[in-house]
Amino acid sequence: MTTRTLQFKIYRYDPDKDRKPWMQDISVEVDGTDRKLLDALVKLKAVDDAISFRRSCREGVCGSDALNINGKNGLACLTDLSSFPEGKPIVLRPLPGLPVIRDLIVDMTQFFKQYHSIKPYLINNDPPPERERLQSPEDREELDGLYECILCACCSTSCPSFWWNPDKFVGPAGLLAAYRFIADTRDQATSERLDNLEDPYRLFRCHTIMNCVDVCPKGLNPTLAIGKIKAMMVKRAI
Amino acid sequence: MSITVRKFDAVIVGAGGAGLRAAIQLSESGYKTAVITKVFPTRSHTVAAQGGVAASLGNSEEDHWHWHMYDTVKGSDWLGDQDAIEFMCKKANECVIELEHYGMPFDRTDAGKIYQRPFGGHMSNFGEKPVARSCAAADRTGHAMLHAMYQRNIKASTQFFVEWMALDLVRDDEGEVLGVTAMDMETGEIVVFHAKATIFATGGAGRICYSSTNAFINTGDGLGMAARAGIPLEDMEFWQFHPTGVAGAGVLNTEGVRGEGGILRNSQGERFMERYAPNAKDLASRDVVSRAITTEINEGRGCGPNKDFVLLDISHLDPATIMKRLPGIREIAIQFAGVDCIREPIPVVPTAHYQMGGIPTNYNGQVVVPGKRSQNEIVPGFYAAGECACASVHGANRLGTNSLLDLLVFGKSAGESAVEQLKQSPKAHKELPPGEIDRALARVDRLNSQKDGASVHETQLEMRRTMQKHAGVFRFADLLKQGVAKILDVQKDVQRTEIRDKSKVFNTARIEALELENLIEVAVATMVSAEARKESRGAHVRDDAPDTEEFPNGRDDRNWLKHSLWYKDGNRLDYKSVKLTPLTVETIALKKRAY
Amino acid sequence: MNRIVTGAHYGLKDWLVQRITAIVMALYSLFIGAALLAGVSGYDGWRALMAQGFVRFFTFLFIVSLCWHAWIGVRDIWMDYVKPAGIRLALHSLTAVALVGYAGWAIQVIWRL
Numbered sequence: 001m002t003t004r005t006l007q008f009k010i011y012r013y014d015p016d017k018d019r020k021p022w023m024q025d026i027s028v029e030v031d032g033t034d035r036k037l038l039d040a041l042v043k044l045k046a047v048d049d050a051i052s053f054r055r056s057c058r059e060g061v062c063g064s065d066a067l068n069i070n071g072k073n074g075l076a077c078l079t080d081l082s083s084f085p086e087g088k089p090i091v092l093r094p095l096p097g098l099p100v101i102r103d104l105i106v107d108m109t110q111f112f113k114q115y116h117s118i119k120p121y122l123i124n125n126d127p128p129p130e131r132e133r134l135q136s137p138e139d140r141e142e143l144d145g146l147y148e149c150i151l152c153a154c155c156s157t158s159c160p161s162f163w164w165n166p167d168k169f170v171g172p173a174g175l176l177a178a179y180r181f182i183a184d185t186r187d188q189a190t191s192e193r194l195d196n197l198e199d200p201y202r203l204f205r206c207h208t209i210m211n212c213v214d215v216c217p218k219g220l221n222p223t224l225a226i227g228k229i230k231a232m233m234v235k236r237a238i
Numbered sequence: 239m240s241i242t243v244r245k246f247d248a249v250i251v252g253a254g255g256a257g258l259r260a261a262i263q264l265s266e267s268g269y270k271t272a273v274i275t276k277v278f279p280t281r282s283h284t285v286a287a288q289g290g291v292a293a294s295l296g297n298s299e300e301d302h303w304h305w306h307m308y309d310t311v312k313g314s315d316w317l318g319d320q321d322a323i324e325f326m327c328k329k330a331n332e333c334v335i336e337l338e339h340y341g342m343p344f345d346r347t348d349a350g351k352i353y354q355r356p357f358g359g360h361m362s363n364f365g366e367k368p369v370a371r372s373c374a375a376a377d378r379t380g381h382a383m384l385h386a387m388y389q390r391n392i393k394a395s396t397q398f399f400v401e402w403m404a405l406d407l408v409r410d411d412e413g414e415v416l417g418v419t420a421m422d423m424e425t426g427e428i429v430v431f432h433a434k435a436t437i438f439a440t441g442g443a444g445r446i447c448y449s450s451t452n453a454f455i456n457t458g459d460g461l462g463m464a465a466r467a468g469i470p471l472e473d474m475e476f477w478q479f480h481p482t483g484v485a486g487a488g489v490l491n492t493e494g495v496r497g498e499g500g501i502l503r504n505s506q507g508e509r510f511m512e513r514y515a516p517n518a519k520d521l522a523s524r525d526v527v528s529r530a531i532t533t534e535i536n537e538g539r540g541c542g543p544n545k546d547f548v549l550l551d552i553s554h555l556d557p558a559t560i561m562k563r564l565p566g567i568r569e570i571a572i573q574f575a576g577v578d579c580i581r582e583p584i585p586v587v588p589t590a591h592y593q594m595g596g597i598p599t600n601y602n603g604q605v606v607v608p609g610k611r612s613q614n615e616i617v618p619g620f621y622a623a624g625e626c627a628c629a630s631v632h633g634a635n636r637l638g639t640n641s642l643l644d645l646l647v648f649g650k651s652a653g654e655s656a657v658e659q660l661k662q663s664p665k666a667h668k669e670l671p672p673g674e675i676d677r678a679l680a681r682v683d684r685l686n687s688q689k690d691g692a693s694v695h696e697t698q699l700e701m702r703r704t705m706q707k708h709a710g711v712f713r714f715a716d717l718l719k720q721g722v723a724k725i726l727d728v729q730k731d732v733q734r735t736e737i738r739d740k741s742k743v744f745n746t747a748r749i750e751a752l753e754l755e756n757l758i759e760v761a762v763a764t765m766v767s768a769e770a771r772k773e774s775r776g777a778h779v780r781d782d783a784p785d786t787e788e789f790p791n792g793r794d795d796r797n798w799l800k801h802s803l804w805y806k807d808g809n810r811l812d813y814k815s816v817k818l819t820p821l822t823v824e825t826i827a828l829k830k831r832a833y
Numbered sequence: 834m835n836r837i838v839t840g841a842h843y844g845l846k847d848w849l850v851q852r853i854t855a856i857v858m859a860l861y862s863l864f865i866g867a868a869l870l871a872g873v874s875g876y877d878g879w880r881a882l883m884a885q886g887f888v889r890f891f892t893f894l895f896i897v898s899l900c901w902h903a904w905i906g907v908r909d910i911w912m913d914y915v916k917p918a919g920i921r922l923a924l925h926s927l928t929a930v931a932l933v934g935y936a937g938w939a940i941q942v943i944w945r946l
Contacts, residue, residue: 016741033486035574046695049747050739054277057453059489059570061381062281078573101424102744108278121389122341132338134350140343147343147375147382151280164913167837186341197844200912204844233845 003031006040006081007089010051012103021100024051025089030081037090038065038076052103060217063152067104068093073154073215095157097166110166111153111173118170118178118196123189139185146180146225148218149173155212155222161205168201172212172222175203179225182232194233203229241675242429245667246272248656249417249433251404251460254282255380255642256624256649257439258387260603263653265394269660272431274399274420276455276749279388283441283453284645287380288566289357289494290372291337291642293330297351298370303327304823305362306371310640311826313359313523314594314633315776315793317473317801319817320825322601322629326640326647333646334373342386344375345563355497355563359523359637359833368521372639377492377566383642403749404459405678407436407467407620410671415605415620417670418463419678423749426742428682430675434663435619435656438464438597438605439649442625443760445698445753447590448706451483451490460626462756464597465763466677469607469617470803470812472628473595474760475768476777478636479711481527483589485547487574491567491586493638496520498563500552502531503583504539510548515833522833525635525777528588532711535587542585549583588711593760594636594777595767596628598803598814603627603652608803613814621656623648630801633816634776685751691736694751701728701754701761709768715782718769725758725765726809732758763804770811773798790830799828847905854898861895889943896939900932 005027013021028043038058045051054064058077065076070084070091084090098106124133156162156171170178178197181187197203203226212222248264250257253275264271275282294301307327311318338344338352345353354370362369375382391398401423408416408430417433443458444450461471481502482491496502502520504510514530515522522530531548540546552560557580560568564579571579600606600614603623609615624645631644708721732754739747774783774792783792803812818825873882882888907928915921 014741014743016743035487045747046693049694049737049750050741052744052746056277056281056455057283057286059286060573061378061566062277062283062285062453064277064281102741105744112278116392119393121393122339122386124339128339130335132335132344132352135346136350137346137348140346143343147385148378150285150381151278168839181341184341184343198842199839200841200844200847200909202839202844204848230845230848234849237845237849 003029005029006084008044009089009091010104011093012051013100014050014102034081036077037069037079037081040081041076052105054105061150063150066095066152066154068095073158075152075154075217078217095153097157097163098153108153111156111171112151114156114166114170114174115151115177118174118181119189119193120177120181122181122184122187123192124186125188133186135185142183142185143180145220146176146183149176149180149220150218152217154215154217158211158215160209160211161207165201165205169205170197170202172206172226175206175229176220176222176225179229182229190232191236194229194236197229198233241679242427243432243670244272244429246270246431246433247660248272248435248437249274249431250437250439251418252282252439252441252624252626253279253388253398254439254441254624255284255384255387255645256627256652257282257437258384258391259646259649260437260439260621260623260653260656261396262387262390262394263650264656265391265396267657269657270397272397272399272433274402274404274418274431276401276403276423276459278400279391279398280384281455282384283456284380284384284642286451286453286490287383287642288377288490288492289497290355290374290379290639291334291383291646292357292360292371292637292639293334293373293643294327294371295331295334295352295354295373297347297354299362301362301369301371303330305364305369306330306360307820307823308364308826309360310631310637311633312365312831313635313637313640314631315635315831316795316799316828317476317630317633317775317816319601319630320820321817322631324820324823325601325651326629326631326643329647329650330643333643333650337383337386337646340386340390342375342382344373344382355494356521357497357638358493358521358527359518360639361518368518372494372497374494376562377494377564380642403752404440404463405681405752407463408432408670408674409467410668410674412618414618414668416668419675421682424744426745428679430670432667432670433619434667435621435659437603437652437656438620438622438626439624439645439652440626442593443757444590444593446702446705446757446761446764447477448702449483449488450590451480451488452591457753457757458593458626458760459753459756460622461596461763462759464605464622465759465806468805468807469597469605470805471595471760471763472598472801472803473630473633473767474593474763474804475771475802476594476632476634477590477709477764478524478592478594478777479528479588480591481524481531481588482550482584482586483591484570484574485542485585485587488589489570489574490589490591491550491570491584493521493524495550495552495564495567498552498559499555500550501554502527503549503551504534505541505545506539508539510534510539518833523635523637525779526833528711529779531586531588547585547587550586551583552579553581553583592636592641593625594628594630594632594634595802596626597622598801599623599627599629599648599652601629601648601651602655603648604655608812608814619659621652623652634778681752681755682748685735685737685748686740688734688736691734692731694735694737694747694754697728697731697735698750698754698757700731701725701758704728705761705764709765711779713768713778713780715780718765718780721765722769725761729758729762759806762809766809767802767804767811771798771802795828851902851905854902857894857898858902861891864891883943892943893940896936900936904928904932
């Protein structure tokens, strides 16, 4: 089996012993069975067990292993090793814009706070019927491209508006989730949800930079969802 | 050393489907509940479930819970407890409807009802022909379900301890469970979660195998903790190999692919399942299909340069159907197999997927162990649900979509049982036994001070290779015997693992070492139980128990119609009888299993 | 206590205003472009054009749009980058004074024509 050596530059910071962050040069041998960046990271950890990163499902549905890979946010488990040019080290950093706990692990409290702030649950105050609430296939289709979000934070941490105002701007992931409930015919809280976003920061800090669309590992389009929320607000106002 | 103690009415370990469902029950009843989870809730492995959740809603054709029950008993090769199976199949509709009310985005029929698709082993009219019973949200049912339940928990203000790892059970002299010790991964601090009710929903341990569809986090933590606390593990020899993991990568391709019309083919292009299961064909139950694929490969009809996989073909389906019903599968095929399944077939092999066994419980989610008075004495204050538990509804082989149903029904019933207990509990917590807490501290101390030890990475590789070779799809008497000796050797290494990283802050090396201590309990339990069971049943098929007239499919009901119970203490086995009497209907009588 | 307060309820209005003023400015730019193409040149040419009531009104609209648009944009920048409330208020005030001043000056120029 053919093997090749991959060079890495990895952001390292352990507050227990490092005074400041540093970049580690390290290499690892991979073979044909190692297809994804995560495979290489797991091998790296066998070489240096102190390299710290999150991972779980290794198939792009749990959203744990989001990293800044050669300057662009993405999931390690969905990034092909063959996509890296030969001879150049692969630079791995934690997601930008969030505090670093250790190495490639960031503190996502702020990100989840914003997600929670949009009330990400179905609100329907009618007494629940005996059977399922009916929804036509067309109405259900409105939720496609919205409910699939895995909360990996690739989008929000690539958004300059989120970098400047992580405490006040909901960010693309949270706004996508907000529209997921606005678009759900079973939800009755559309007005409250729009009120909740009617603010110079929470929604309108989106300047359609579209970094979120560029990095989303699931191919979702938060900018489009944000545009639809704005359109609904305009419609409501006039 | 003084250690912080936090008091709760209930503590739930694990925030996958079962844990979140139990948490909804407790939080909405107003009890102070802590949910401890190694990963943020939506990263739990329930998120990876694809095909659907079984319920006899009958939204597109006639269906009945009794038919579902029949299929589940048959699928279990009669090892499932029929009272628990009846309970689960009867509760299915209610639990799925509840999920819909929580906001889960199910696909819809033209009439606006929940969309249902056929799935392996699910038949109408007591095994007659495949029926559409699997309620689905495209091929992302687990994702949609886990998010919907997490969202419901936000609404209910459940208190989560995210990125905390439970270390050990706290159990007093009378056997009552009083909570767990757990470590805050971010700081390394160890805290006692003192509770009146403790619910384990820690998921499976698929990581004992070399090739597995499971996430890295599926390390059987609950099983390890239970085993160390003297609780036996039930039916651990039964492991499901999913027929269609992506060859090489191990990533799952849902049975829903075949439910939507996908076909398995060998190197000659033959639809070989017609020979193994003339009636259900590609939708036979998983153990049957996995063995058929393995047989095809063993007999030289595998595909590829090494003839080591078969092909899952959906290229005859309308591309629009694939994009609508199986968009995630297309992504997986492109990402992990390098093929676009709209045009080309996907290379697949059977891959370790699900543990049918686990912590023994009854259908109320209460943990039960053999005692002086009965085979099923309740362990006070202790509950388990989901893959870590064995109710037992899956017996020797689980049907597809019954796992999501299991975690809904038993997550809820464990939560309800805990609520009932809390209503009657005295206000004050029972006193913590002093020595119990030291067990967890000792494990962590040992790791911190170990010198000249074994590498965690090498040891876990050795364990996984051993399990793969000695306890695979087909099992051989001599390999099992060697396997027991080998896995006990690996266990010795696990007891002396060493980590170089000694940091207190988010030390993932330490977490992996602690996880390995849980995995090895599961691995030993599996190997020992499998070696001892001298028959073929469901997913456990031995070369020395072939299909004969006296023993159809190699099944020996006279001697082996019983549950295995493995005890860590003394590495010994015990057995208890299978409950053949359902709650209200007649026993589904034993017969040879054929699809 | 450091509570984060949001919900100022002027997000939509400002966003809409920026869009509408942008349209006005775009139309005005097209108009000026067309005038150039039509051969308007020299002080007298421009003076003649600006003498028409419609053009004056349009120019006035353009100036108001420009200032309003700039007010929202510049205020957003101060909000993003300047966190201390006192300094931010001072910058807001300076910006407002400057923009009102520019607008007054421009109107004076037009009406003196």
